[in-house]
Amino acid sequence: xxxxxxxxxxxxxxxxxxxxxxxxxxxxxxxxxxxxxxxxxxxxxxxxxxxxxxxxxxxxxxxxxxxxxxxxxxxxxxxxxxxxxxxxxxxxxxxxxxxxxxxxxxxxxxxxxxxxxxxxxxxxxxxxxxxxxxxxxxxxxxxxxxxxxxxxxxxxxxxxxxxxxxxxxxxxxxxxxxxxxxxxxxxxxxxxxxxxxxxxxxxxxxxxxxxxxxxxxxxxxxxxxxxxxxxxxxxxxxxxxxxxxxxxxxxxxxxxxxxxxxxxxxxxxxxxxxxxxxxxxxxxxxxxxxxxxxxxxxxxxxxxxxxxxxxxxxxxxxxxxxxxxxxxxxxxxxxxxxxxxxxxxxxx
Ligand code: NAD
Numbered sequence: 567x568x569x570x571x572x573x574x575x576x577x578x579x580x581x582x583x584x585x586x587x588x589x590x591x592x593x594x595x596x597x598x599x600x601x602x603x604x605x606x607x608x609x610x611x612x613x614x615x616x617x618x619x620x621x622x623x624x625x626x627x628x629x630x631x632x633x634x635x636x637x638x639x640x641x642x643x644x645x646x647x648x649x650x651x652x653x654x655x656x657x658x659x660x661x662x663x664x665x666x667x668x669x670x671x672x673x674x675x676x677x678x679x680x681x682x683x684x685x686x687x688x689x690x691x692x693x694x695x696x697x698x699x700x701x702x703x704x705x706x707x708x709x710x711x712x713x714x715x716x717x718x719x720x721x722x723x724x725x726x727x728x729x730x731x732x733x734x735x736x737x738x739x740x741x742x743x744x745x746x747x748x749x750x751x752x753x754x755x756x757x758x759x760x761x762x763x764x765x766x767x768x769x770x771x772x773x774x775x776x777x778x779x780x781x782x783x784x785x786x787x788x789x790x791x792x793x794x795x796x797x798x799x800x801x802x803x804x805x806x807x808x809x810x811x812x813x814x815x816x817x818x819x820x821x822x823x824x825x826x827x828x829x830x831x832x833x834x835x836x837x838x839x840x841x842x843x844x845x846x847x848x849x850x851x852x853x854x855x856x857x858x859x860x861x862x863x864x865x866x867x868x869x870x871x872x873x874x875x876x877x878x879x880x881x882x883x884x885x886x887x888x889x890x891x892x893x894x895x896x897x898x899x900x901x902x903x904x905x906x907x908x909x910x911x912x913x914x
Contacts, residue, residue, distance in 0.1 A: 567870055568598050570627035572620065574605040575649055576843025577853035577902075578633025584855035584906030585631060585862040588882075591910045592875050600627070605649035605843070606637025615640075615652040624656055624836075629869035631862055632656075632838035638845050649843075657697050662828035662836050663728070664735040665695040665807065666864075669814040669824060672887050678819040678896055681791060688795025689818045692739055695807025696732040697828055699724050700758075702804050722758050724803065726765050731831070733769040736801030740776045746798035748779045750786045750806055762803060783810070790814055815840055820895045822854030825861035827868055835869045837861040847894075851901035854893040856883055859909055882912035 571586065573579035589597070602608075602620040609615045615635065624630050635649040645651065656662065670690040671679060679686030704721035711717050733749075740747040749766045751759035763780055770778045781789065783806045789796065790813055802810060815824045821841045829835040839857030847853055860883060867876035891908035892898020900908070 567596055567628045568600065568626060569865070569870075570623045570630040571599050571601040572604040572624070572630060573601065573607075573633040574635040574652075574843060575607055575637045576634060576845045576848040577841075578605070578635065578843055580848070580851070580853050580902045581839060581855040581858035582631065582633040584902060584909075585858040587906050588859050588879060588909055588913070589862055591913055592878065594872065594875055597870075604632070604652045605635025606640045608652065609637075609640055609643070609647060609649060615647060615649045616655040620652075621655070621659060624660060627834075629834065629865045630656070630836040631858075631865055632836050633858065634839065634841060634843040636843035636845070653838075654702070656836060657828055658703070660834065660836065661698065661830045662834075663696060663698040663831075664732055664829045665693075665697045665811075666735075666739065666827045666829065666868075667693045667695065667811045667815070667824065667840060668864075669693065669811070669818040671818050672823070672884060674887055675819045675823070675896065680816045681794070685791075685794065686817060686819075688793075689814070691794070691797040691814065692743065692799050693807060693811045693814055694732065694736045694739055694799060694801045695811055696724075696728065696801075696803050698804075699728045700804035722756065722805070724758050724762060726761060729762050729765040730769055733766045733801060734772075735829070736766075736799055737769065737773040737776050739801075740799040741773065744798035745775055746777045746779075747773075748781055748786070748797055748800050750781050750783050750800055750802035750810065752783050752806070753780070754782060758803075766801070786810060787813060790817060811840065820854060822857050822893065822895045823860070824857050825864050827861070827864045829868060833869055835865065837865040837869075851903065852894045853902045854895050855902050855905050856887075856893075856909070859883060859906070878913060879909070882909045885912040 676683035701722040753759040863879035866872040886908040
């Protein structure tokens with residue numbers, strides 16, 4: 567099995583290095599690795615944030631472990647050359663349409679949540695976000711109004727096939743958990759959302775055991791902080807999911823703790839921490855590598871058929887935290903590699 571390592575920018579290479587050390591420490595047979603540039607690092611070396619060689623590796627690989635992209639030096643580039651375009655390009659080219667973001671709280675970190683501990687302790691959910699459609703991929707541009715004013719526009723759309731395939735992922739994820747699915751939309755004002763809701767209801771006929779509810783996105787944002795324990799699985803579109811999944815993650819603790827997966831229809835996936843390249847702490851050994859280490863665990867489970875190894879990593883992370891391992895974002899002083907060491911020693 568070939569794993570593509572795409573460290574990217576900022577703290578990306580620092581956290582990927584720790585995830586790779588943890589994977590090596592598992593001593594699994596049959597895994598090989600190839601590394602390639604992506605994001606700002608790729609733009610600086612090869613003139614494009616997603617060079618052909620990187621895309622080729624991503625296509626050949628069985629799974630991709632991704633750090634983060636984003637470099638302040640590149641902020642003034644034309645949009646299609648900015649580092650962030652690499653992740654959008656990979657999602658599109660590889661048809662990675664389903665983003666799974668688990669959000670749950672490690673009990674010993676209840677004080678790190680933005681919520682009161684008694685509310686934070688309820689959080690145990692997965693947000694399933696559609697990744698390949700919606701307003702991010704619609705027609706967009708700048709134009710001039712009749713009155714000579716500048717006007718920006720981005721068209722939101724979903725077709726029924728796109729909604730149907732993500733709805734199936736939502737229902738299947740719910741079947742593997744608490745059998746509750748909440749579909750989040752804005753059907754009171756958006757036609758795109760009305761279609762979304764209709765198709766989710768049609769798809770529900772195939773999953774009679776799953777209790778389906780619907781919620782408008784503004785209410786969902788409120789309920790996530792008011793009563794997060796009501797959610798088991800949330801399925802939603804690209805734009806709403808982008809915002810709600812970051813909100814859920816801060817409720818669950820530090821951004822440095824949460825993994826994610828972006829899956830295609832055939833089991834291939836791109837695995838990455840939910841955080842970005844954190845240029846403010848890059849190169850200082852302050853990055854928490856646990857989100858990336860947990861992303862590697864998701865990779866083993868969803869793409870490499872190694873659920874036992876995934877469970878070993880997750881248990882080691884929980885043990886390291888229970889034993890007091892704390893990086894700077896968790897109020898401690900352990901460096902990125904010391905956090906990696908703590909997980910590795912909890913493995914053995
Ligand atoms: P960010 O996630 O990089 O950082 C937000 C805050 O969280 C910062 O204070 C940072 O220091 C902290 N933080 C993030 N990860 C951490 C970790 N592992 N350990 C400890 N602290 C951590 O978000 P941002 O500052 O909005 O964006 C920075 C760059 O990253 C931008 O260029 C943005 O476009 C990019 N970005 C990339 C991705 C991606 O690669 N998928 C996702 C989000 C943002």
